[in-house]
Structures are given as C-alpha cells and as structure tokens.
Amino acid sequence: MKELTEPLLWAFDVSMMQNKFTDKKKSIDFTLGNLNLSIDLNKNIFLKKLNFIKNINNELFIIRVENKLIPKNKYKIEKVFKNTDVNLTVISIDFSQNFENDFFKGRISFVQKKKNIIDFIFQLSARWHKDIPKKVLLKFPFIINLHKNKNFLKPGDIFDGKKRIKKGVWNLHEYPPSIISDNLGIETLGFEFYDQFPWQANYNLGMSEAISSENFEKFETEVQLTQELTDIILMKIYTSSKGREKIFSLWKENTRKRYDLRKYRDSNNRWIKKNYLQHFMFAYGEEAFDYKKIQFKINKIIKEGKQFGGYDSILFWHQYPRLGLDESNQWQLYKYLPKNYKTIKKIVDICHSHNIKFFIPFKPWDIRSNESLDSHAKSLEKFIKETNIDGFFLDTMSSLPESFLKIQKKFPSFEFCSEGTPREQRQIETLTSSWDQIGDIRRNFKVDINSNFFRFLFPEHPLNLVSRWSVGSDKDALIKRAAFNGMGMVIWQDIFGCWLPFSIEQKKKIKSLKNILKKYHKYFYGDNSIPLIKTLSKKIICNEFSNSQGKQKIYSIYNFGSNKINGRILKLPLAVMEFKQIYGKKVNIQIEKKQNTFYLLANLDANDVILVNIKFKI
Amino acid sequence: MKSFVNKKIFIESNEYTYRVEHLTLEGTCSTDHGPRNVKIKNLLVDKYPVTNQQYYFFLKKTGYQPRDSQRFLEHKPNKKIFNLPVVFVSQNDAIAYAKWVGGRLPTDEEWQYIAAGPKYLDWPWGNKFNPLLCNHDGNKLVPVNTHRKGESWCGCVDMAGNCWEWTAGIHDDGNHQFALLRGGSYFYAHDHWHVGGGARKNNYHWKLQILNEGINRAATLGFRCVYDAK
Incomplete structure (x- = not known):
C-alpha cells in the first residue's frame, strides 16, 4: 500500500482545510495515486490538468434550471476536505449557489482506494423555492473536452490512422472505459461510467449511452434534486503507464470483483465450456427429416457434422414456427412427434453414443395464462427424466429464471444456454452459456470482424457465434470473427425453412477453428486474455x-x-x-x-x- | 343439433389477378405470390367447411383409417358437435374424404377466388373487417353456419375464421415440404412469434411446414371441397 502514502500537493494555504474556504488563489493541484489533477476555482470550477492532458480548461459542470444557465462566477466554495489514511484517500470540494429563489449545494470528490483507480463523484442538492422542484439539466464540459481530445477512444474504438473506428463491441451493462493515451500510447487514462443499475438513482443516468453516442456534445442529463446531496456522476478513472491493455486489465479486475462466479467453477457443468459447435436442427426440412420414412435423420446429421469438425451439441427445434396454429403448447408438440417422447429419447441416445449433448428450446413467449415458469420447470424436469436431454436453450432470453435454476440442483450437469448474451450481473452469474448472435434481416447487415468485450471480461462464459441470415462473404466473415474472438459457433443452415448452407471451404475453416479451440482451450478460455491490444500497424x-x-x-x-x-x-x-x-x-x-x-x-x-x-x- | 345440407355453389370460370400476402415472420414460402394471371375453371364448391357429421358419415361408409392415426380426430366428434367443422385431419385425411365425395381440395389460387371474387374483396363479405361476421377471436369452434352474414360473394360461409382450411398440394422447394393454409381460425395466440391467428384476409396464406401426421393435424385445421364442373 505504499502508493497511498504519497503526499497530496496543495497549491494553497492549509487554512483551506478548515471549514471556511478563504484562500484567494483558489487553485488546487493534487496527486492521488497515479493521478495528477489541477482544479481552478477562480471563475468557476475548472479542471485544468489531468495527468498528461494539459490545458483542459473546462468547467466540470454546467447547470441549467428551467432552461436558464446558472451564471459562472457565482459558485461559492464552502469547504475543501481532505482525508488520507492507509486505506483511503479523499479530497472533496463543497460549493453552493443561490440562483433566483432556489439554493443549490454540490460536492466534487475524488476517492482513491487503489493506486490506479480513482472515483470521481459529483453530487448536487437543491432547496426549492416553496418546495416546488424545477427541471434541472446538467452538462459536463470537461468530459466533452476529453472526448474532443485527438487521442480519445470511446469503448472499443481504435484509430485506423485517420479516424476512430469501432472494432470492439460489448452488449452488457458493464461499459468498458473510454481511453485517452499520450501520443506514444503509453501513458493512458480510462474513464468508466459504472452503470449497473442506473434507474435506482440519479447517478450516471444516461452517461454510458452518451459516451457511446456521436452526439455527446449535445448530451444533457436530467436529474431530480432533493435537499440531500444526491450522486449525479460516479466516474472511475483508471491510470496506466502501460497503455490501454493495462486499463482493460484494471477494469476487468475491478468489474469481476463484484461478481459471484462460483457457478462457472462448478465441475458439474464443465462440459458446456467445450460446446464449441452447436448444431441447430430445424425439424422441418430435408436436412433433418426423412419425409418418406417419417423419421429424423440424426445419424446423417452427426455424419455431416464431421465436415465441421464434429458437433458438440445439437439443438432440436420444431415448435417455432408451428406454435399458435392451435392451443397446443410447446410441450404438447413433443407428444405429437412420431412415437411421442420416444422420438426425442432415441435421438438423444444416438447423440450420447457419439458424445454429443442434446438441447431442446424453451419458448417464454408461449407461456399461457394458465401456466407459469414453475409449471414449465416441472414439465422440463419430467422431460429430462423421460428423454435424458442435457440442456435447455432459452429462446429470445438472456437470463435464467429462478424456476429453472432449481432444475440444476436436481440435475447438476444440466445446462442452460440463452439466445441473448446475459447483460446484467445476476444473469451473468447464473446463466453460464449463451449465443453471441449478430445480424438483422431487415437491414443491410454486414458481419464485421471485431472484438467481443464480454468474451474477454468473462472468458469462462462460452459463447457460440451465429448470424443466421448471413450468406456468402458474410458467412466467411462470420468464421473469421469467430476465429478472431476464439469462440465457437452455431451451425445453423436451415433457417426456419430457408436453406442457407455453408460451403465446403467454409466447413473446412470451421473444422480447423474447432480443432484449434479444442487444442488450445486453456489459452482461449484463460483468465488473462485482452482484446484489442496495441499493434504496430493502424490497419x-x-x-x-x-x-x-x-x-x-x-x-x-x-x-x-x-x-x-x-x-x-x-x-x-x-x-x-x-x-x-x-x-x-x-x-x-x-x-x-x-x-x-x-x-x-x-x-x-x-x-x-x-x-x-x-x-x-x- | 339440427343438421343441414352443405350445398354446393357453382363458380363460373374466370380469370383473375392472383396476389397473395405471406406474413410469416421469418423466411419465405418459395411460391409465386403474384401478381399473376390465374384461370379458374368452372367449379362447384362446398358452401361450408366439411363438418364433423359429414366426416363421420364418410368414416362410417368407407371405414377409412389413416396410415398414421396420431391425433386423428382427437376432438372425438359426436352428435353434439356434428355441425362444427371437422378438424384434426391431415391433408391426406382431407384428400381421402374429398375423393370419396367426388371432389378435391381447392388450390391456393381457387380458394382465394372463392373468397375474394372478381371484385378482389379483402374479406369474404367486403373490404372492411367485421369481427361479428366471423369466428375471429373466440375460444372455440362454432357451427359452420353460424356466420351466414359473413358469406363470400358466391355464398360460401366461414371463409374467414373458425378453422383454417387445407388447400391442395404439397409444395417442395427442394429442401422442405409444405402446404398452404387459408382463412385463419378462431384461435388467436397472444404473441407475435405465434402463428398469426384469428380470421385472416382473403389474400393471406400461411405456410404449414410438413412433418409427421401428428404435427400436421391441429385443432383449428379443417377443409372444404371443390368439384370440377362443366
């Protein structure tokens, strides 16, 4: 904890530490861990310098009340507070402001618990005239100015030599830091707007979205102020002298600390981590069904799967698009297959004899008024007993209902895989596998090759890449994207009655990828992987x-x-x-x-x- | 329940411009949706969908037994529901009946002409939807003569709602076999991922992907016959 003992550098008199701020100079320079800041309190509350970023010269905030800006030079600095002990260093500046008939108080704080991670907290309160609240909008010019810095990279962005382009994507509620590096890419700062549950409070309301938006400069956040100081921004500032890779590692470590990832370490569900290739078995087609013999071609599917390197699991699909023709629910449709559940049991047995796991899907949109998730869990339990299936695919979902979670207590090796990647903490902790699905049939969707940050944040969570409507060069790109992210795929060729197969060449590439994923499993799924590391070429x-x-x-x-x-x-x-x-x-x-x-x-x-x-x- | 005669209605030969909307959420049904010119030959068509009573009579007379009887007449027709459309019949079951009565299933094009007529009506009764003229969002099948005011231009009843109707032919795109259903049904499932239920417009067909007969039969799926006429 040596770093915590570094002295604060104050550019003003110790009298500032008293409750009354009287210093004429009104400037604060200080060091927190690896963060060096300079704040000017002369005209307004300005951030002058932040590590290697000089001449920021921007107000920290602008308050607009019912469309009127609170004028500059009006803020009164009430107090500067400093506390340093072994475990925590805090610097905070309290200010106040009378505006028309209302009274505002605010506090800006920097809190450091770890050398390279500092929390910037902005709080505000209001005492409203006649207790009638007004509409308050806030803007943060210093963030805008950071954003304008030529080296500023929004989460997942890189420079292509001319401009910033997005080469990393994330689809969860953890937002990777935006990054500013020095010109050599060595000294680096990361800015994260922690956004676990923004609706619970004012703080960070919309900030994560704003920082990912091209219109950030126009962004204003609306806040509801009370007489007590309320959090408006909690920004984590990460510092690194080893480039963006270190920022990612710090963010990853800091983010993962909040998670209970025990379920991923449970030895019973390890098989899902090696579910590299999942075959989507659409029942209504020549690929899967023999119309003459009235039976499923499971042996043929398994044989064809060898061209891809062998399927690790098969997802049987026959409910959609048939559900809704009559009142039959998703479980009844299994009874209508040849020989009832026995059809599935037979297919499962054949799959198991080839070391292939077997999934059936769950359709949450089919839950009827007389059903519940608990009743579906009971149906699933009965189905597992009758057919010995290995997993449940959660169609359109990205979370695991509690009712299903209980199933795993009875069948510990039973797995769930969702169509959407889980986005929130509880979902990520409980749902240990999902698809990485991209694509949009309604638009000109081009499969881009970029980094999936979720995959690097939670490498223990296996993802299977799929873009079901992609064909031709997009299928080529899809395979490259899987290889680039070191992830498995969904082999889905019959898209609800549209036959969109992979070519022989594409099959060979997938086979090669699967073999590599298998051979180097411990590296691909290792805990030290980093996306978008620094390269020596802009392209x-x-x-x-x-x-x-x-x-x-x-x-x-x-x-x-x-x-x-x-x-x-x-x-x-x-x-x-x-x-x-x-x-x-x-x-x-x-x-x-x-x-x-x-x-x-x-x-x-x-x-x-x-x-x-x-x-x-x- | 009082029985009635499912009389045949004459349709004079004509040409019309076929154009159908295919509203399945994803994919296509690999058929020519038009607009294209279609010639309809002289036809007789059942005024109503084939009823339980008619089908029961067919069974009694012929001893018909499907090769695969899974879900065949699962609703167990009895005298109390004789006037309801027969359901839980596959296309094969429908064809067997039609042959026995000297008819056949209407083609997708014929069905649309019988429903929409030369004026290209959107609904059998006109161009504006009226849920009172069909069994659109009910909770069960109703006797086929319940919505006589909703008859089509030629006098056919229950062309929209109550039960889906098989049309002729199994379409094969080389990788899939499917049939086209018409008219919609009383059942209107709650979610957009479900088959779009309720009564359906004259120019709408739904692609039923064929599997085994247990899947091909449904509680909402019946048929009516047409007969080639001079």
Missing part, C-alpha cells in the same frame, strides 16, 4: 489469449485494411522461445529481435485473420 487489430501463467499466448490478428501488410505487427512482451501460425491462410511470419525487444512480423493479406501461438522464455 491491424489483435486480441491476446492467455492464462495467468503467461508462458504461452495466442494472438488473433486481423488486417482490416484494403492492402496487404508486410512487416512488424506486434511488439512482444517477452523473449520468444517458439512461434507458429495455428489458423488461417498460411502466411510468412517471423520473429525479429532488436535491442532485446522481440517483434512479430507477418505478411498478411487484406481482410485476413490469422492466429499465432507464441511460447515465451520465462
């Missing part, structure tokens, strides 16, 4: 997969430019012992050693994804 993005031992890493490298790239791709962290390309079109890769620094060189075609395995000397 190259790269993810790094490794476990905590760090002796071996896999780099997924994508040339998203339109030209071939030849030369240094990556600066490597350690001395290299061995290296080899393990996926993608064979390219010439080399390791160059210069002044004890190792570089990865490659000759990479435009739009190519390769995976390289490197063993380091440790």
Whole structure:
C-alpha cells in the first residue's frame, strides 16, 4: 500500500482545510495515486490538468434550471476536505449557489482506494423555492473536452490512422472505459461510467449511452434534486503507464470483483465450456427429416457434422414456427412427434453414443395464462427424466429464471444456454452459456470482424457465434470473427425453412477453428486474455489469449485494411522461445529481435485473420 | 343439433389477378405470390367447411383409417358437435374424404377466388373487417353456419375464421415440404412469434411446414371441397 502514502500537493494555504474556504488563489493541484489533477476555482470550477492532458480548461459542470444557465462566477466554495489514511484517500470540494429563489449545494470528490483507480463523484442538492422542484439539466464540459481530445477512444474504438473506428463491441451493462493515451500510447487514462443499475438513482443516468453516442456534445442529463446531496456522476478513472491493455486489465479486475462466479467453477457443468459447435436442427426440412420414412435423420446429421469438425451439441427445434396454429403448447408438440417422447429419447441416445449433448428450446413467449415458469420447470424436469436431454436453450432470453435454476440442483450437469448474451450481473452469474448472435434481416447487415468485450471480461462464459441470415462473404466473415474472438459457433443452415448452407471451404475453416479451440482451450478460455491490444500497424487489430501463467499466448490478428501488410505487427512482451501460425491462410511470419525487444512480423493479406501461438522464455 | 345440407355453389370460370400476402415472420414460402394471371375453371364448391357429421358419415361408409392415426380426430366428434367443422385431419385425411365425395381440395389460387371474387374483396363479405361476421377471436369452434352474414360473394360461409382450411398440394422447394393454409381460425395466440391467428384476409396464406401426421393435424385445421364442373 505504499502508493497511498504519497503526499497530496496543495497549491494553497492549509487554512483551506478548515471549514471556511478563504484562500484567494483558489487553485488546487493534487496527486492521488497515479493521478495528477489541477482544479481552478477562480471563475468557476475548472479542471485544468489531468495527468498528461494539459490545458483542459473546462468547467466540470454546467447547470441549467428551467432552461436558464446558472451564471459562472457565482459558485461559492464552502469547504475543501481532505482525508488520507492507509486505506483511503479523499479530497472533496463543497460549493453552493443561490440562483433566483432556489439554493443549490454540490460536492466534487475524488476517492482513491487503489493506486490506479480513482472515483470521481459529483453530487448536487437543491432547496426549492416553496418546495416546488424545477427541471434541472446538467452538462459536463470537461468530459466533452476529453472526448474532443485527438487521442480519445470511446469503448472499443481504435484509430485506423485517420479516424476512430469501432472494432470492439460489448452488449452488457458493464461499459468498458473510454481511453485517452499520450501520443506514444503509453501513458493512458480510462474513464468508466459504472452503470449497473442506473434507474435506482440519479447517478450516471444516461452517461454510458452518451459516451457511446456521436452526439455527446449535445448530451444533457436530467436529474431530480432533493435537499440531500444526491450522486449525479460516479466516474472511475483508471491510470496506466502501460497503455490501454493495462486499463482493460484494471477494469476487468475491478468489474469481476463484484461478481459471484462460483457457478462457472462448478465441475458439474464443465462440459458446456467445450460446446464449441452447436448444431441447430430445424425439424422441418430435408436436412433433418426423412419425409418418406417419417423419421429424423440424426445419424446423417452427426455424419455431416464431421465436415465441421464434429458437433458438440445439437439443438432440436420444431415448435417455432408451428406454435399458435392451435392451443397446443410447446410441450404438447413433443407428444405429437412420431412415437411421442420416444422420438426425442432415441435421438438423444444416438447423440450420447457419439458424445454429443442434446438441447431442446424453451419458448417464454408461449407461456399461457394458465401456466407459469414453475409449471414449465416441472414439465422440463419430467422431460429430462423421460428423454435424458442435457440442456435447455432459452429462446429470445438472456437470463435464467429462478424456476429453472432449481432444475440444476436436481440435475447438476444440466445446462442452460440463452439466445441473448446475459447483460446484467445476476444473469451473468447464473446463466453460464449463451449465443453471441449478430445480424438483422431487415437491414443491410454486414458481419464485421471485431472484438467481443464480454468474451474477454468473462472468458469462462462460452459463447457460440451465429448470424443466421448471413450468406456468402458474410458467412466467411462470420468464421473469421469467430476465429478472431476464439469462440465457437452455431451451425445453423436451415433457417426456419430457408436453406442457407455453408460451403465446403467454409466447413473446412470451421473444422480447423474447432480443432484449434479444442487444442488450445486453456489459452482461449484463460483468465488473462485482452482484446484489442496495441499493434504496430493502424490497419491491424489483435486480441491476446492467455492464462495467468503467461508462458504461452495466442494472438488473433486481423488486417482490416484494403492492402496487404508486410512487416512488424506486434511488439512482444517477452523473449520468444517458439512461434507458429495455428489458423488461417498460411502466411510468412517471423520473429525479429532488436535491442532485446522481440517483434512479430507477418505478411498478411487484406481482410485476413490469422492466429499465432507464441511460447515465451520465462 | 339440427343438421343441414352443405350445398354446393357453382363458380363460373374466370380469370383473375392472383396476389397473395405471406406474413410469416421469418423466411419465405418459395411460391409465386403474384401478381399473376390465374384461370379458374368452372367449379362447384362446398358452401361450408366439411363438418364433423359429414366426416363421420364418410368414416362410417368407407371405414377409412389413416396410415398414421396420431391425433386423428382427437376432438372425438359426436352428435353434439356434428355441425362444427371437422378438424384434426391431415391433408391426406382431407384428400381421402374429398375423393370419396367426388371432389378435391381447392388450390391456393381457387380458394382465394372463392373468397375474394372478381371484385378482389379483402374479406369474404367486403373490404372492411367485421369481427361479428366471423369466428375471429373466440375460444372455440362454432357451427359452420353460424356466420351466414359473413358469406363470400358466391355464398360460401366461414371463409374467414373458425378453422383454417387445407388447400391442395404439397409444395417442395427442394429442401422442405409444405402446404398452404387459408382463412385463419378462431384461435388467436397472444404473441407475435405465434402463428398469426384469428380470421385472416382473403389474400393471406400461411405456410404449414410438413412433418409427421401428428404435427400436421391441429385443432383449428379443417377443409372444404371443390368439384370440377362443366
């Protein structure tokens, strides 16, 4: 905890520590861990400097009351408070303001518990004239100014040499930090708007959305103020002198601390982690059904699956789009299959003899007025007993209902996989597998190759990539995207009656990917993986997969430019012992050693994804 | 229950422009939805969907037994429901009956002409939806002659609502087999992912993907016959 003992640097008299702020200079410079700030209180409350970012010169906030701006120079600094002990350092500035007939009080605080993570807290209260609240909008110019910084990267953004482009995506309620680096990409700050449950309070209301919006400058957040100070912003500031990778690691560590991930470590459900390829078995088609023999072609499906490298699970699908023709519910439709439930039992037995797990889907939209999740859980339990299925696929869902959670207590190896990736904490803690589904049939959807941040934040949660309506070059891109993110796929070729198969070449690529995922499982699903690490080319993005031992890493490298790239791709962290390309079109890769620094060189075609395995000397 | 005669109505040959809307949420049904010119030959058509009584009579006379009887007449027709449309019949069961009475199932194009007529009506009774003229969102089937005021231009009743009706033919796109259903039914499931229920417009068909007969039969699915005429 040495860092916590660093002294605060004050540019004003110690009298400021008293309750009454009387200093004429009205400027505060201080250091918290690795954060250096300068705040000017002369005209308003200005942030002057933040680490390497000089001349910010922006107000921290602007308050608009019923469309009238509270004028500058009006804030009265009431108190500056400092507290430093071994575990916590706090600096806060209290201010007040009379505006027309209302009275506002506010507090700006910096709280440091860890060297590289500082909370910035902004609070506000109001005593309203005649106790009638007014509409209050807040704007944060200093954030806007950070956003304007030429090196500012919104979460998941990189520079392509000319502009910021989005190459990382996230689809959960944890928002990765926005990042500003110095020109060398070494000194770096990360800004996170913690957003677990924004509706519970004012704080961060809309900030996460705003920072991901192009219209951030126009963004104003509406707050409801009472006589007590209420949190408006809680921004976490991460500091790093090792580039954006360190910011990601700090954020990842800090975020994961809140989670109870015991279920992922439960040895009973380990099989789901190796569910690399899930086959979507649409019942109504030649792929799955023999119209003459009136039976399902499960052996043929399993055989064809070998072209993809072998299916790890099969999801049987026959309820949609048939449900709703009459009152039959989703469970009754199984009874109408040939020989009732026995059809499923027979298919399950065949799958199990090939070491393939078997899922059936649950349709939450089909719950009738006389049904409940508990009644469906009972139906599921009966179905498991009769057919020995291994998993339940949660159609259209991204959470696991409590009723189903109980099933796992009775059948510990039974698994749930949802169509949507879980977004919130409880969902992520309980639902241990999902699809990474992309695509939109209604729009011109192009499969982009980028990093899925969820996959790196929670590597223990297996994702199967799918874009069901994608064909041709989009299917090629889908396979590349899976490889780039080191994740499995859903092999879905019969889309509710539309036959959209993979080509022979595509099958070979998926087979190769599956073999790699299997062989290097512990690295792909290791706890030390980082998305979008720094590369030496503006047109190259790269993810790094490794476990905590760090002796071996896999780099997924994508040339998203339109030209071939030849030369240094990556600066490597350690001395290299061995290296080899393990996926993608064979390219010439080399390791160059210069002044004890190792570089990865490659000759990479435009739009190519390769995976390289490197063993380091440790 | 008082029985009645399911009389046949003559349709004179004509040409019309076929255009159908396919409203399944995802995918297509790989048929030509038009607009295209269609020729309708002289036809006789059942005024009502085939009733339980008619089907019961057929069974009694022929001893018909489907090869796969899963869910066949699962509603167990009895005299109390004789005037309700027969349901829980597959397309094969419907064809067997139609053959026995000397008819056949209408094609998808014929069905639309019988419902919409030369004036291209949206609904059998006109261009404005009227839930009182059909069994649109009820909780059960009703006798086929309940909504006589909702008859089509040629006098056919129950063309919208009450029960879906099989049309002729199994369509095959090379990878899937399916049939086209017409008219909608009394059952109107609550969610947009369900089959769009209730009474359906004259120019709407729904693709029923074929599987085994147990799946092909449904509590809302019946038929009516047409007969080639001179």
